[in-house]
Amino acid sequence: ETGVTQTPRHLVMGMTNKKSLKCEQHLGHNAMYWYKQSAKKPLELMFVYSLEERVENNSVPSRFSPECPNSSHLFLHLHTLQPEDSALYLCASSQDMGFSYEQYFGPGTRLTVT
Amino acid sequence: AQSVTQLDSQVPVFEEAPVELRCNYSSSVSVYLFWYVQYPNQGLQLLLKYLSGSTLVKGINGFEAEFNKSQTSFHLRKPSVHISDTAEYFCAVKEEWSGNTGKLIFGQGTTLQVKP
Numbered sequence: 407e408t409g410v411t412q413t414p415r416h417l418v419m420g421m422t423n424k425k426s427l428k429c430e431q432h433l434g435h436n437a438m439y440w441y442k443q444s445a446k447k448p449l450e451l452m453f454v455y456s457l458e459e460r461v462e463n464n465s466v467p468s469r470f471s472p473e474c475p476n477s478s479h480l481f482l483h484l485h486t487l488q489p490e491d492s493a494l495y496l497c498a499s500s501q502d503m504g505f506s507y508e509q510y511f512g513p514g515t516r517l518t519v520t
Numbered sequence: 521a522q523s524v525t526q527l528d529s530q531v532p533v534f535e536e537a538p539v540e541l542r543c544n545y546s547s548s549v550s551v552y553l554f555w556y557v558q559y560p561n562q563g564l565q566l567l568l569k570y571l572s573g574s575t576l577v578k579g580i581n582g583f584e585a586e587f588n589k590s591q592t593s594f595h596l597r598k599p600s601v602h603i604s605d606t607a608e609y610f611c612a613v614k615e616e617w618s619g620n621t622g623k624l625i626f627g628q629g630t631t632l633q634v635k636p
Contacts, residue, residue: 410563437622446529449610449626462623496563503622505552505614506571511563 408432410512412497418518419487427482427515429497435510437503438480440472443494443514455480456503487519522547524613526627534635535603541596541630543611550616553594554624555585558608567609570594581605606634 410431419425431438440452454462455474469491471483480497494516498509527542545551552571556564568579575587585596594611611627 412563439622446628448524448628449624451623454622456622498564500622505616507622508554508566508569509622509624511556511565513561513563 410497410499410510412495412512412515414515415513416516416518418520419484420520421487421489423487424483424485426484427495427497427517429480429482429512431478431480431497431499431510431512433499433501433510435499435501436477437500437507438474438477439498439500439509440480440482441496441498443496445493449496452482454503461503484517487517489519492517492519522613522615522625524611524625524627526609526611526630528630529628530631530633532633532635533601536600538599539597539601539605539632541609541611541632543594543596543627545592545594545611545613545625547592547613547615552614552616553585553587554612554614555579555583555594555596556610556612557581558610558629560607564610567596601632601634603634603636605632607632 413428437456442450452466453472458474473481494514496514497512500507500509524545533539554569555567558564568577570577570587578584608629612624
C-alpha cells in the first residue's frame with residue numbers, strides 16, 4: 407500500500423448504528439486530518455492531529471469522535487448520525503503542519519445515513 | 521474572515537481548447553496557494569502550489585497558475601485540454617498564521633467538463 411488509504415470506501419448506516427472509518431498513511435507523516443465533503447460545498451476541516459495529539463476540533467458535533475492511536479492511523483467513530491451527515495469523508499496527511507507542507511488525500515469514504 | 525471563491529461552478533470546454541479556472545481569495549495576511557484536482561471516486565491530488573518566488577507556477581499534467589497579489593487571484597490555466605482532464609478542481613489557501621494547525625481553506629470547486 408502506498409499513500410493514504412481509507413476503509414471502507416462506501417458505508418450505509420442507520421441513524422442508530424455505530425460505525426468507524428479508518429485511515430492509514432504510509433508516508434511517514436506527522437499530521438493527519440479529517441475533512442467532510444458535501445455536494446457543492448467547500449471541504450470542511452473537522453479534526454487535525456499532530457503526533458497523535460488533537461490540535462483542532464472545528465466545532466464538530468459530538469456524534470463524530472476521532473481517534474489517533476499512532477501517527478500512521480486515524481479513525482472517525484460515528485454514532486447516532488443524522489441524514490445531513492451523509493457526505494464524502496476524506497482523510498489527509500502532511501509531513502508536518504508548517505506553512506509549506508502539502509496535504510496528501512485518501513480516496514474517501516462515501517457515507518450514507520438512512 | 522478568510523475565504524476562497526471559485527467564480528465558476530461548471531466550465532464546459534471542447535477538447536484541445538484552452539481553459540482558465542478562476543480563483544479569488546480574501547485574506548489580510550500572507551498566503552500560500554494550492555490547486556487540487558479530484559477525479560471521479562477519488563481523493564484530491566495536488567496539481568500545483570505557490571509558496572513564494574515567481575508568480576507563474578507550473579504543475580502536473582500541463583497546468584499552470586499565476587498568483588496576482590494585487591487582485592488576490594490565483595487562476596489555473598491549461599493551453600489545450602484533454603478528455604482526461606474532466607474532473608473537479610479545488611483552489612485552496614493556507615494563511616501564514618495557520619502553521620500550528622496546517623489549516624487549508626477550500627473554494628467550492630469547479631467542474632471542468634471536456635467535450636470531444
